[in-house]
Amino acid sequence: MNELLSNIIYFLIAVLFVFGLYGMLDKRNFMKKLMAMNIMQISVIIFFLALGQKLDATLPILVHGLEGVDQYVNPLPHALMLTAIVVSLSTTGVALALLLRIQDRYEDLEEPEILRGMDK
Amino acid sequence: MSQHYPVLTVIIPLIAALVAPLAAYLSKGLVRVVSITAVFAALLTSMAALVRALTDGTWHYVFAGWAPPWGIEYVIDPLSGGITVLITFIGFMVAIYGLPFLKEETWLKQGLHYALYLLIISGLLGMVSTGDLFNLYVFLEISSLATYGLIASGGYRSTVAAFRYLIIGTAGASFYLLGIGYLYGVTGTLNMADMAERLQPIMDSPAVIIGLVLIFIGLGLKMALFPMHGWLPDAYTFAPPAVIPFVAGVATKVPAYVLLRMFFYIVGAGSGPVPAILTVIGWVAALGIILGSVMAIAQSDFRRMLAYSSVAQVGYIALGFAIGNTYGLIGAVLHIFNHAIMKSCLFLVAGGVKWRTGQHSISRYLELSGRMPLTMGAFAIAAMSMVGLPPTAGFFSKWYLVLGAINAGKWPFVVVIILSSLLNAVYFFRVIENSFLKKSAGGKQVLKDRLKTKKGLWELPVAMLIPIVVLGVGILLLGIFNEQIVSQVLQYTLPGGGQ
Numbered sequence: 043m044n045e046l047l048s049n050i051i052y053f054l055i056a057v058l059f060v061f062g063l064y065g066m067l068d069k070r071n072f073m074k075k076l077m078a079m080n081i082m083q084i085s086v087i088i089f090f091l092a093l094g095q096k097l098d099a100t101l102p103i104l105v106h107g108l109e110g111v112d113q114y115v116n117p118l119p120h121a122l123m124l125t126a127i128v129v130s131l132s133t134t135g136v137a138l139a140l141l142l143r144i145q146d147r148y149e150d151l152e153e154p155e156i157l158r159g160m161d162k
Numbered sequence: 163m164s165q166h167y168p169v170l171t172v173i174i175p176l177i178a179a180l181v182a183p184l185a186a187y188l189s190k191g192l193v194r195v196v197s198i199t200a201v202f203a204a205l206l207t208s209m210a211a212l213v214r215a216l217t218d219g220t221w222h223y224v225f226a227g228w229a230p231p232w233g234i235e236y237v238i239d240p241l242s243g244g245i246t247v248l249i250t251f252i253g254f255m256v257a258i259y260g261l262p263f264l265k266e267e268t269w270l271k272q273g274l275h276y277a278l279y280l281l282i283i284s285g286l287l288g289m290v291s292t293g294d295l296f297n298l299y300v301f302l303e304i305s306s307l308a309t310y311g312l313i314a315s316g317g318y319r320s321t322v323a324a325f326r327y328l329i330i331g332t333a334g335a336s337f338y339l340l341g342i343g344y345l346y347g348v349t350g351t352l353n354m355a356d357m358a359e360r361l362q363p364i365m366d367s368p369a370v371i372i373g374l375v376l377i378f379i380g381l382g383l384k385m386a387l388f389p390m391h392g393w394l395p396d397a398y399t400f401a402p403p404a405v406i407p408f409v410a411g412v413a414t415k416v417p418a419y420v421l422l423r424m425f426f427y428i429v430g431a432g433s434g435p436v437p438a439i440l441t442v443i444g445w446v447a448a449l450g451i452i453l454g455s456v457m458a459i460a461q462s463d464f465r466r467m468l469a470y471s472s473v474a475q476v477g478y479i480a481l482g483f484a485i486g487n488t489y490g491l492i493g494a495v496l497h498i499f500n501h502a503i504m505k506s507c508l509f510l511v512a513g514g515v516k517w518r519t520g521q522h523s524i525s526r527y528l529e530l531s532g533r534m535p536l537t538m539g540a541f542a543i544a545a546m547s548m549v550g551l552p553p554t555a556g557f558f559s560k561w562y563l564v565l566g567a568i569n570a571g572k573w574p575f576v577v578v579i580i581l582s583s584l585l586n587a588v589y590f591f592r593v594i595e596n597s598f599l600k601k602s603a604g605g606k607q608v609l610k611d612r613l614k615t616k617k618g619l620w621e622l623p624v625a626m627l628i629p630i631v632v633l634g635v636g637i638l639l640l641g642i643f644n645e646q647i648v649s650q651v652l653q654y655t656l657p658g659g660g661q
Binding site for chain 2: 062063066072075076089090122125132136137141148160
């Protein structure tokens with residue numbers, strides 16, 4: 043039970059990831075698909091950040107008197123996720139730009155409506 | 163200078179991409195010169211790096227003096243070096259090919275087109291060169307984002323296709339990143355060579371199994387392996403013709419290369435969950451080969467037919483991984499090269515026919531062999547290669563795959579490869595029949611009139627004709643010199659030197 047509690051963050055992340063995946067597959071609205079995609083990306087980001095955490099550890103800045111590796115949080119996942127956040131931001135930007143063009147042309151973001159518009 | 167070739171290969175297109183819009187603002191001619199020179203320079207440096215990797219062994223390029231497990235390194239071995247040459251070569255050819263399509267566009271559109279195009283090249287080169295798993299993810303996203311942008315520039319239909327591709331592609335990248343997270347969590351490293359060592363003792367732990375499955379799903383989505391190919395047909399059909407030969411030829415092969423690197427170099431084919439995953443890949447690929455070919459037969463649009471055929475052809479590469487012995491891997495690696503060149507050549511032809519007749523429908527290919535002899539000649543070579551007739555390149559990769567499957571005793575795969583060759587023959591000979599044999603009933607005069615409208619000295623602008631002919635001849639050369647290529651280069655690319 044104790045082990046389950048200490049790992050509960052990973053279960054929550056898994057739930058978040060599956061929520062995102064489900065939304066991307068199931069929703070018919072392109073905007074909702076995009077939001078679900080963001081949820082999925084963020085779950086991965088939190089997963090990495092959770093990997094870097096340690097109990098009773100402090101910021102990864104060298105403090106006088108604290109020598110052991112155990113006393114500092116692992117900074118590498120944070121650095122990696124900074125990049126992943128930028129990637130996520132630019133993906134969202136590109137997706138929104140595409141959605142603007144789709145909205146201009148079809149005046150709708152519902153997938154069935156757009157498909158009908160394409161066949162015309 | 164010469165000790166920096168691996169990084170120059172990636173960074174020259176990257177800098178040129180940043181410069182391209184400015185160059186286009188100054189002069190439209192300048193942006194063309196800058197872009198094509200940049201890709202050509204990358205081609206030269208990648209060739210130099212490959213030659214050094216072949217003579218002196220694997221080349222580890224370390225950044226900024228940080229030793230590998232901590233810093234990022236680029237690794238050029240014969241395999242990655244060969245694929246960088248492939249990318250830059252096809253990139254160079256398609257850059258020349260795109261010139262007539264872009265001539266009429268505004269400076270802004272030209273500048274952005276070349277910027278995105280160079281970003282794709284740079285991203286794919288980075289994915290192949292890097293020795294770091296997270297660095298690979300970043301380059302994957304650079305090339306993907308640029309691809310979405312370029313596909314979207316082909317009109318409103320392509321915008322919808324690009325958005326769907328973006329959603330699925332980002333899901334693929336997220337799967338890959340999550341898988342890397344698992345492996346990083348258990349090994350504490352992101353360097354490929356370092357991870358290969360640290361993974362061996364913990365191969366059977368659940369975290370490694372989950373991580374590898376997630377990475378497989380992510381890369382499978384990116385390489386459009388059946389049944390994860392949903393984004394591909396629309397994206398390839400509606401993308402602008404100036405860029406799709408490159409995307410179709412190379413963009414799905416690089417994730418296939420990453421899959422090979424992951425399973426055969428980092429993890430090792432015999433250990434842990436890999437044999438089970440490879441078995442699944444094999445059956446999925448076999449199903450994809452058959453269904454992709456059947457879907458291709460059902461299409462009436464030439465580009466869409468090629469797109470479905472891509473789904474089938476990626477299946478061959480995955481099938482080679484699943485067979486897993488030396489012949490199977492030679493076949494898979496050879497097919498990465500062959501299919502990249504064949505599919506680029508076919509899409510170049512499709513763009514050329516569209517330029518001349520304004521049509522993509524297969525039924526409009528009537529009597530084209532008389533009008534466009536060189537283009538249709540290249541098409542015939544590429545089509546025979548796709549079917550797998552000697553002496554074209556496609557025959558040899560299938561030959562190695564069949565040999566590998568027989569050696570491994572995997573008879574169902576032999577049947578699949580031969581059956582799919584027949585299916586390929588059905589859909590390619592339909593086009594060949596239309597363009598070479600059939601006479602249009604009374605429509606000859608109409609056809610003549612339509613073709614007259616864009617009459618020039620040549621069947622196509624020279625800038626379009628040269629890449630078509632070069633790739634067509636390239637398919638033949640790859641086939642004729644296949645023996646030398648396999649024994650001189652390819653066998654050094656395999657894990658353990660082909661043992």
